[in-house]
Amino acid sequence: MTGPPIAGVPNETIVRTYDRLAVLYDWFLTPLKLKTRQRAVDVLDIEGGETVVEIGCGPGHALLTLSERVGPSGYAVGLDAAPGMVRRARQRLVRDTSGRTDVLLGDARSVPFRTDTVDVVLIEDTLELFSNDEMATVVDEIHRILRDDGRLCVLTMERAGAEGDRFVKTYDWLFENVPGYRRFGCRPIYARRALEAGGFEIVRRERHRRGHVWPVELLLAHPDQ
Numbered sequence: 001m002t003g004p005p006i007a008g009v010p011n012e013t014i015v016r017t018y019d020r021l022a023v024l025y026d027w028f029l030t031p032l033k034l035k036t037r038q039r040a041v042d043v044l045d046i047e048g049g050e051t052v053v054e055i056g057c058g059p060g061h062a063l064l065t066l067s068e069r070v071g072p073s074g075y076a077v078g079l080d081a082a083p084g085m086v087r088r089a090r091q092r093l094v095r096d097t098s099g100r101t102d103v104l105l106g107d108a109r110s111v112p113f114r115t116d117t118v119d120v121v122l123i124e125d126t127l128e129l130f131s132n133d134e135m136a137t138v139v140d141e142i143h144r145i146l147r148d149d150g151r152l153c154v155l156t157m158e159r160a161g162a163e164g165d166r167f168v169k170t171y172d173w174l175f176e177n178v179p180g181y182r183r184f185g186c187r188p189i190y191a192r193r194a195l196e197a198g199g200f201e202i203v204r205r206e207r208h209r210r211g212h213v214w215p216v217e218l219l220l221a222h223p224d225q
């Protein structure tokens with residue numbers, strides 16, 4: 001079990017929520033996420049020329065930084081299932097980057113990349129939007145596309161060791177009691193467990209708090225050899 005199931009809310013419904021909220025999401029949540037996102041990009045230690053994929057890239061803020069890191073000889077690709085998010089990410093990248101970058105409309109459960117071709121994957125605040133079975137599929141897909149020496153960074157709300165956290169309890173309460181809240185999909189999950197079950201070795205684990213309140217775990221992982 002990697003987290004409570006998202007009863008009765010298919011991923012397609014969750015995607016529609018983010019699609020409708022793309023502009024608001026872009027404006028309101030981005031400032032809170034800057035530090036942990038920067039930290040994720042730093043620990044990934046990206047080199048010029050690498051191929052980097054961001055799954056659930058949203059409005060493209062991290063993708064912009066990733067494209068700067070890989071430079072003109074590398075390739076940074078964002079994937080998102082919400083057309084509104086893809087549109088915003090494309091606008092942002094066209095405006096601000098000269099790197100080789102793409103934003104694809106697509107599904108994390110079946111990623112449109114060839115096996116063993118990607119150096120780095122970033123997935124921020126997205127793994128928790130899937131039911132337990134689908135989360136395993138997403139992790140398998142990431143494992144499939146990464147090269148043997150590839151790196152994965154996950155930013156998420158880890159549930160293990162945080163069960164008593166007030167923020168986590170509030171999230172659980174919202175999830176259970178507020179009609180419509182499930183349509184956002186976010187909830188604390190057992191992310192470490194999901195990665196290890198999917199064939200990853202976690203080599204770094206950091207706990208942060210966004211805005212001193214919102215607990216987030218940063219996991220750096222490599223495919224098991």
Ligand SMILES: C[S@@+](CC[C@H](N)C(=O)[O-])C[C@H]1O[C@@H](n2cnc3c(N)ncnc32)[C@H](O)[C@@H]1O
Pocket residue numbers: 011014015018019033055056057058059079080081082085106107108109123124125126129
């Ligand atoms: C909470 S947002 C995070 C966006 C961005 N990573 C960030 O941290 O700002 C989750 C994103 O995952 C996308 N998403 C949800 N389900 C998806 C799926 N099946 N495939 C690809 N993207 C998906 C949503 O459209 C949304 O943009």
